Amino acid sequence: MEVASMNIKELSFGLFSTDEIKKLSVLEIDRVEIWDVLGNAFSGGLYDLRLGPNDQNDVCQTCGLGYIHCSGHSGHINLPVTVYNPFFFKELYKLLRGTCFKCYRILAPIVVLRLVSYQLQALDYGLVNTVQDLQEIATEEIRATSKEEAINKILNKLDKKFKDAVNEAQHCSQEMPHCESPKKKITRYNARLVFRDSAKSVASASSTSDFANKDLMPEDARKLLQWLWKNDNNFLSQFYRFLKSNNPNPVDVFFMDVILVPPSRFRKSNVFMDEKKSRPNNII
Numbered sequence: 211m212e213v214a215s216m217n218i219k220e221l222s223f224g225l226f227s228t229d230e231i232k233k234l235s236v237l238e239i240d241r242v243e244i245w246d247v248l249g250n251a252f253s254g255g256l257y258d259l260r261l262g263p264n265d266q267n268d269v270c271q272t273c274g275l276g277y278i279h280c281s282g283h284s285g286h287i288n289l290p291v292t293v294y295n296p297f298f299f300k301e302l303y304k305l306l307r308g309t310c311f312k313c314y315r316i317l318a319p320i321v322v323l324r325l326v327s328y329q330l331q332a333l334d335y336g337l338v339n340t341v342q343d344l345q346e347i348a349t350e351e352i353r354a355t356s357k358e359e360a361i362n363k364i365l366n367k368l369d370k371k372f373k374d375a376v377n378e379a380q381h382c383s384q385e386m387p388h389c390e391s392p393k394k395k396i397t398r399y400n401a402r403l404v405f406r407d408s409a410k411s412v413a414s415a416s417s418t419s420d421f422a423n424k425d426l427m428p429e430d431a432r433k434l435l436q437w438l439w440k441n442d443n444n445f446l447s448q449f450y451r452f453l454k455s456n457n458p459n460p461v462d463v464f465f466m467d468v469i470l471v472p473p474s475r476f477r478k479s480n481v482f483m484d485e486k487k488s489r490p491n492n493i494i
């Protein structure tokens with residue numbers, strides 16, 4: 211007898227996209243009620259029999275098998291609006307804080323982006339020494355640049371340093387001369403991202419409306435990240451490995467349009483005095 215075998219060259223983990231969840235799903239859950247007075251599952255509810263049998267007496271309405279043999283089927287819930295994916299919310303916040311909202315590039319000097327990208331790739335090859343060598347080369351380059359500026363005029367350097375620092379705080383990175391956009395700040399309040407324009411200092415702001423807080427809605431944040439991905443996908447896919455996928459818009463992973471509902475057998479209902487009760491984690 212020949213034993214089937216295969217050599218695994220690569221293994222990767224990913225997340226289902228909205229389309230994949232819908233393909234996997236056997237029904238849309240669109241009913242809040244779960245059980246009727248006789249203890250039967252409502253059609254379209256969280257224990258609809260199309261998601262698999264709920265107990266020994268049921269038959270699956272998708273595959274026709276009983277409780278022992280049906281492995282269960284997934285459903286989905288369509289969300290009325292796009293929301294931030296709670297699993298990646300922290301990462302999304304960090305990424306948005308480091309993004310220029312004018313040119314949709316990462317707010318970092320080109321040398322640094324190139325350095326980190328090469329260092330991450332070097333680690334993939336196990337070239338630990340190269341990571342250090344790259345760091346030294348980059349540091350030398352940065353030092354050389356500073357030296358050149360210093361030779362020009364030592365006194366002016368103090369002025370320049372101060373102006374650069376102020377400029378950097380207010381504008382897109384000076385190493386990106388194509389963009390002199392005022393830098394906008396993102397602040398996080400619980401599960402909200404609030405966007406404010408910090409082009410003017412607090413003292414020079416003519417009215418309080420300059421600082422009016424404005425929510426960054428998930429749909430807008432998604433567009434923004436899609437533009438960022440277009441410009442800096444090389445770096446982003448090195449830095450965030452979960453963005454390496456065949457999905458044309460991998461940054462969609464930061465957002466949710468649908469929720470995958472696992473088969474009923476993996477979230478069994480509680481039975482109390484012959485009455486079925488849904489588990490608290492099922493409540494929509």
Ligand SMILES: [Zn+2]
Binds near residue numbers: 262263273275280283
């Ligand atoms: Zn089934």
Ligand SMILES: [Zn+2]
Binds near residue numbers: 311
């Ligand atoms: Zn910019």
